[in-house]
Amino acid sequence: MGIRGAAVSTLPMGVCALMCHVPKLIEEGIIDADGFPTKQQMIKLSPTMPAYNTTHLLWPTVGDRHSQQSIFRFLNECTQATKLADWVLCNSFYEIEPSAFDLVPNILPIGPFLPGTRHGRLEGNFWPEDSTCLSWLDKKPACSVVYIAFGSFTIMDHRQFHELALGLELSNHSFLWVVRPDLTDGSSDAYPDGFEARVAGRGRIIGWSPQQKVLAHPSISCFLTHCGWNSTMEGLINGVPFLCWPYFADQFYNQTYISDIWKVGLQLKPDSSGIISREEMKAKLDELLGDEDIRARSLKLKQTAQENVAEGGSSFKNFNNFIEAIKLKKC
Known part of the structure; x- marks a missing residue:
């Protein structure tokens, strides 16, 4: 309908990066089509990011197998839906997750939220x-x-x-x-x-x-x-x-x-x-x-x-730029 949208991620950027890489994880046989690990192993999306234990991904740690499938599909759908957003904001800042932001470059950190x-x-x-x-x-x-x-x-x-x-x-x-x-x-x-x-x-x-x-x-x-x-x-x-x-x-x-x-x-x-x-x-x-x-x-x-959320800080600027973009493109 031509209505612009903004999404807000409440997860760390490293987890957002993981969700964005789900198709590749399936392709490489690390997880199956329902999100379940094919075996216990440690994986890294970047040399400077923490490793993921495949048994500690978001979905295998919750409830029974049916619940895990549902959560995996829901998270995957959310990740795909954010591609429709004009802006994606997150509760983080560059200095604590620099490599993750390199993997998900279109997200604006405006954190920490207070x-x-x-x-x-x-x-x-x-x-x-x-x-x-x-x-x-x-x-x-x-x-x-x-x-x-x-x-x-x-x-x-x-x-x-x-x-x-x-x-x-x-x-x-x-x-x-x-x-x-x-x-x-x-x-x-x-x-x-x-x-x-x-x-x-x-x-x-x-x-x-x-x-x-x-x-x-x-x-x-x-x-x-x-x-x-x-x-x-x-x-x-x-x-x-x-x-x-x-x-x-x-x-x-x-x-x-x-x-x-x-x-x-x-x-x-x-x-x-x-x-x-x-x-x-x-x-x-x-x-x-x-x-x-x-x-x-x-x-x-x-x-x-x-410093990030104070006036002149990176998160402060990102949020102000987001507000200014809304003002310039009124529906």
């Missing part, structure tokens, strides 16, 4: 925010509180949830932990016996947080995260080191950027039974909080991110 700085009420949350945690943080020393949040979809079984709780207790660090109503498998007695009473003096547990404001708070020392892209961007622009616990889809790829490319965080590793133990939690928290080089790199990336 939802927490909007005027008025932020819509779209699944649960009510508990802003009282901010006054609790106000009473804590600088860089003293571990922030734990796993986004909207992560679900833990009972045993893993217990290990996480006991790991936080064992670490002896103050913490702010976001526990969604559906984070566990529905058990009403999810916490270990006596846990809440034992950590009451240094721990705060809430159902949902104003995350951007929390990560910007000076008392936060690090971010234990599922590595969702929005959370990753919010952590970067606040200069907060990451402790990575990816769950599914692009989160494994994002974790590789965090721990191996940008080197602003560490990865938690499961034991032989697939559980991240309390001892692993304590050891990695101690290592992360004692690593001044990681903190220095985090603060440097924070500066780069802020």
